[in-house]
Amino acid sequence: MSPVISAKSLNLTFQTNDGPVHALKDVNLDVEKGEFVSFIGPSGCGKTTFLRCVAGLEAPTGGTLTVNGMTPDEARRARAYGYVFQAAGLYPWRTIGGNIRLPLEIMGYSEAEKRKRVTDTLALVDLDGFEKKYPWQLSGGMQQRASIARALSFDAEILLMDEPFGALDEIVRDRLNEELLSLWARTEKTMLFVTHSIPEAVYLSTKIVVMSPRPGRISDVIDSPLPKERPLDIRDSREFIEIAHRVRDGLRAGMEAA
Amino acid sequence: MTDTAPLAAQGAGIGRSGRVALWARGFSHALLPVVTVVAALLAIWYLACIPMNASNSVLQAARADVAVSPESASDRRGMSGLALAVRNPGVAVAGAFDQDRARLPAPHQVAAELWAGTVGEPVTSNRSLIWHGWVTLSATLLGFVFGTVLGIALAVGIVHSRVMDMSVMPWAIVSQTVPIIAIAPMIIVVLYSVGIQGIVPKAIISAYLSFFPVVVGMVKGLRSPNGMDLDLMATYGATKGQTFWKLRLPSSMPYLFASLKIGIAASLIGAIVGELPTGASAGLGARLLAGSYYGQTEQIWAALFAAAILAALCVGLLGVIERALLGRMGMTT
Numbered sequence A: 001m002s003p004v005i006s007a008k009s010l011n012l013t014f015q016t017n018d019g020p021v022h023a024l025k026d027v028n029l030d031v032e033k034g035e036f037v038s039f040i041g042p043s044g045c046g047k048t049t050f051l052r053c054v055a056g057l058e059a060p061t062g063g064t065l066t067v068n069g070m071t072p073d074e075a076r077r078a079r080a081y082g083y084v085f086q087a088a089g090l091y092p093w094r095t096i097g098g099n100i101r102l103p104l105e106i107m108g109y110s111e112a113e114k115r116k117r118v119t120d121t122l123a124l125v126d127l128d129g130f131e132k133k134y135p136w137q138l139s140g141g142m143q144q145r146a147s148i149a150r151a152l153s154f155d156a157e158i159l160l161m162d163e164p165f166g167a168l169d170e171i172v173r174d175r176l177n178e179e180l181l182s183l184w185a186r187t188e189k190t191m192l193f194v195t196h197s198i199p200e201a202v203y204l205s206t207k208i209v210v211m212s213p214r215p216g217r218i219s220d221v222i223d224s225p226l227p228k229e230r231p232l233d234i235r236d237s238r239e240f241i242e243i244a245h246r247v248r249d250g251l252r253a254g255m256e257a258a
Numbered sequence B: 001m002t003d004t005a006p007l008a009a010q011g012a013g014i015g016r017s018g019r020v021a022l023w024a025r026g027f028s029h030a031l032l033p034v035v036t037v038v039a040a041l042l043a044i045w046y047l048a049c050i051p052m053n054a055s056n057s058v059l060q061a062a063r064a065d066v067a068v069s070p071e072s073a074s075d076r077r078g079m080s081g082l083a084l085a086v087r088n089p090g091v092a093v094a095g096a097f098d099q100d101r102a103r104l105p106a107p108h109q110v111a112a113e114l115w116a117g118t119v120g121e122p123v124t125s126n127r128s129l130i131w132h133g134w135v136t137l138s139a140t141l142l143g144f145v146f147g148t149v150l151g152i153a154l155a156v157g158i159v160h161s162r163v164m165d166m167s168v169m170p171w172a173i174v175s176q177t178v179p180i181i182a183i184a185p186m187i188i189v190v191l192y193s194v195g196i197q198g199i200v201p202k203a204i205i206s207a208y209l210s211f212f213p214v215v216v217g218m219v220k221g222l223r224s225p226n227g228m229d230l231d232l233m234a235t236y237g238a239t240k241g242q243t244f245w246k247l248r249l250p251s252s253m254p255y256l257f258a259s260l261k262i263g264i265a266a267s268l269i270g271a272i273v274g275e276l277p278t279g280a281s282a283g284l285g286a287r288l289l290a291g292s293y294y295g296q297t298e299q300i301w302a303a304l305f306a307a308a309i310l311a312a313l314c315v316g317l318l319g320v321i322e323r324a325l326l327g328r329m330g331m332t333t
């Protein structure tokens, strides 16, 4: 089976006023259908940039990248993925329900379907009862959860998430990690997930991509041996700790090389 | 009272009387500066009446055989009103505020004229300011609608088409640098020659003035969504039309209302200017023209104030609509 996402010697250089910035250098990565891939690395190593390339929001300056066998731009127009941005980015003139409804309106879901999906996804991120509230009436973490609900509300095979849980407290984060895993198991979506947290990356992923900066590149790809069924206390197991070590070593090596 | 107000305000939320007190204080805080400014303006106005009307006051006094200085009329001819007032203070003050065709009528004279023109006349009379105001207002509103529609349409084109962006904006700017007083007669004459007269030519002049702020504001408003807002639409594979209706248009509303307030005032000016060159018999512009024709300064000033009041009402009404709409959209400004 051909990979859902395939990057071959992908390069991206931003031309800035201070000269070129090499955000991605020779990135090679294949993601199979149904994989959960985490991207971890220091700030500025190109995680967001890679996700944006996959989404067709940024044009690579070299190499090839396919999504579902199409160019990223074609995949974007085919509504192949949902994207959770690093900031919530809710539209202030729409209620929380209205924001979640937005992609459904654009994609032409029926009225009954819209209502059902808004209710379901709000419950999923624990925001029942906030449908009629405006974004400014919610805390930053609640807004972030609403933006996750918005990306989950429609059927996309691929979910691109850029530090979706960065603004959340430890408890809610654990709960949403569990929710995300069960959602993934249920829907067999392909997940690309950016995080700064090693335990989160190890807990969620079937594959962990360690990146290093200047120029942004992949320094290690770790295939997780953990089973698909993952209770929260798996984080105390020996395997879990060993993988976490390897991720940390990869991060450190990347920093020293830079 | 004022220096204890901040302290009192702390507890003002407690209980009902506190709230009333807070409301009253907020009201007086808002009112006090306004009253002060109005009082100062009135004082300056009354003062200005003395030198402005001095030559006439002195002339009347001389005719009534009151001693004035200088005595000879030919000596007085070349003198400024200020100099006359300084040399004949008693006469100048006594005669300043109740002249029939004063060079500068006093505020109470203008107020009386306004009163007579609104309350004192049936609205169907051609001396009623309400009737003249309505004639001007109807052209203003029609032109405002024309201008707003045209302005929004141009802004949509400019935002979506590079060609329009490059070509329309310079012409829109040029159009506003031409003095309206120069174009208005041409518009009216040209339209008259093709059989269009009455309200439409005036409305077109109004539209000519009011489309511009709407274009400028709407272009800025339609471009106000940031990169991420637009990226989100892109990830949904939204069409340009969907992006317009669901993102650009709602984002532009605060900008639109700011422009509309300028636009309605410009429209009113356009309608009044449109009434000047035709020798129109109706409308505030016609009142202004007739007033200056016959030296009826009170009539001129009354018409000016009627126009100002009309503009204030229009802008105020737009403000109310703005607050209601943006409030409903969760965008309280």
Ligand SMILES: Nc1ncnc2c1ncn2[C@@H]1O[C@H](COP(=O)(O)OP(=O)(O)OP(=O)(O)O)[C@@H](O)[C@H]1O
Pocket (backbone or CB within 6 Å): A014, A015, A016, A021, A022, A023, A042, A043, A044, A045, A046, A047, A048, A049, A050, A086, A216
């Ligand atoms: N639009 C842009 N123009 C110029 N440079 C950019 C642009 N976007 C990103 N960069 C640069 O590319 C590099 C990678 O940025 P990117 O946002 O992908 O980092 P990141 O790994 O997501 O970091 P963080 O963890 O802080 O979010 C940075 O050096 C950044 O300055």
Ligand SMILES: [Mg+2]
Pocket (backbone or CB within 6 Å): A047, A048, A049, A086, A162
């Ligand atoms: Mg980032």
